Amino acid sequence: MTAAVAAAPATPAAGHVSRRRAMLALARVEAVRFLRHPLTIAALLLFVAPWVYDLATGTTDRYPVLHDKAVGMQIAGIFVLGGGALVVANLNALRAHRHHTDALYSVLVLPGPWRTGAFLLAPLPYAAVVTAIVTARIGALALLPGAAGRPDPAELVTIPALVLLFAAAGVLLAGLVRSAVVAPLAMFTFAVAAFVALVAAARGNTVLRLLLPVMFADLPFALPAEVVARPSLRHLAYLAGLTALVAVAAVARSGARGRRVVTAAVLAALLTAGAGAAQFRTDPALRRAAVTATDNPAALQTCHRRGDVTYCPFDDFTAWVTGWDTVVRGVRRAFPAAAVTGPPLTVRQRVWAHDYPIGSAVTSDAADEAARDEAWARAAAAAGTPAAVPVGTTWGDNDAEATFAAAVALRLMTGSPFVPGGTVCGARGALLVWLVGQATPATAKGLRHLDEASSGALVFADPMTFLGLAVPDRDAAPALAALRRPAAEIAALVAADWSQLTDPATPADRFATLLGVPIASEPPLEERHTCAT
Helix, strand or coil: CCCCCCCCCHHHHHHHHHHHHHHHHHHHHHHHHHHHHHHHHHHHHHHHHHHHHHHHCCCCCCCCCCCHHHHHHHHHHHHHHHHHHHHHHHHHHHHHHCCCCCCCCHHCCCCCHHHHHHHCCCCCHHHHHHHHHHHHHHHHHHHHCCCCCCHHHHHHHHHHHHHHHHHHHHHHHHHHCCCCHHHHHHHHHHHHHHHHHHHHHCCCCHHHHHHHHCCCCCCCCCHHHHHCCHHHHHHHHHHEEEEEEEEHHHHHHCCCCCCHHHHHHHHHHHHHHCCCCCCCCCCCHHHHHHHHHHHHHHEEEEEEEECCCEEEEHHHHHHHHHHHHHHHHHHHHHCCCCCCCCCEEEEEECCCCCCCCCCCCCCCHHHHHHHHHHHHHHHHHHHCCCCEEECCCCCCCCCHHHHHHHHHHHHHHHCCCHHHHHHHHHHHHHHHHHHHHHHHHHHHHHHHHHCCCCCCCEEEEEEECCCCEEEEEHHHHHHHCCCCHHHHHHHHHHHHHHHHHHHHHHHHHHHHHHHHHHHHCCCHHCCCCCCCC
């Protein structure tokens, strides 16, 4: 005789509590699996590999702009860390299907929506690890003596937020398509779409730029922190809304229904739409600050004296004064004591923060450049620093240091850091090139690089300071030859014939004769430059 025994039904409250506990237990197990997955480890190693390489080779940026570094990490974060999270989350959610154990779920305490919730919670420890790595990286950069700017906490949190968004997308894809191939294909599709959107954004499409999951720098050069207009906090809220939308969609796809799901979907949609729209709101105060930084930078700067030279950086770039002073001293070292012309030397930081032509080429019209230079000269004079040498917001790379050295040399020779037409010819041009090359090892490397990239003229250009100086190749050639000779020997010859070498009427051939270096041959007629000096 067989007796049938019926199990006592669990109360709804007890069932709900047991499911929550089971979901959290499953989430803990899946979190460990997520962290130990080979793709997760590979993504983390690939993310930190450039930093390790820089430390090992000594190529770490010695003058980082922290708020731009935080944004720059988002590109690697979205493709390396986000892509890894997408694939790992998708594989974990598909594990039962791949192992053909789906049918066993029918005897477990957790229904589909609760299991999906566990998979959505599993990437949280991974996001915490990413947060720690990003914070440590920015903290290490902030400890460098040349660090400038200040990071926005919202921009630092954006990278782990991207990881959670892509992990949620991986879980959703597992519910939509039961194939392990779909996640890599989705990541490839996203990469292509992101590239197209980034190109469009670089050409001035503000809508695409702000609606992308990742943010990037507004301009091709750094801005002072007080004029940066990136809506970082609103963008973070936008990402949170997107993540919530994807998570709700994943739970709904797994079978969840009811008022709570609808309410969560509506709230997530409202957050996404509201935060996304709020990104397009402009701050009039930031716009005024950008205009001031461009037209009257002295209002946002504090000046510092090093010997008889005055340096006026934006407040968060003060750490760069030491680097500027090293180049100035290197250029001045070759000047005879009584040879410097013009008012006391001042270096003032300059930036094109307002109305920079995003998405189009910076104009090279001579009249426009002359007008910008005149406006700068008037603003510098009004601030009590006439004939100030401009320096931009990029430092530490050899080209930037060589360009700054050229402006300093021209200012000390002529009394102005600018020249009509932007071309310096004859012995003056040759002397300018030699002064740049002998100033510091960095300016010498920058000069060689600029010479290798030159065609017809050796160009010192900085779009953020509007600076553009060119020395025709034939006039630069004797100086480059002189730089291969012993520095002390050439310096003595330069000092002995300084008046001739700085005379606008002295040709480059005379420079070569006085210094005992070869005279360059004449270039083809179509490659010759018209000189203003």
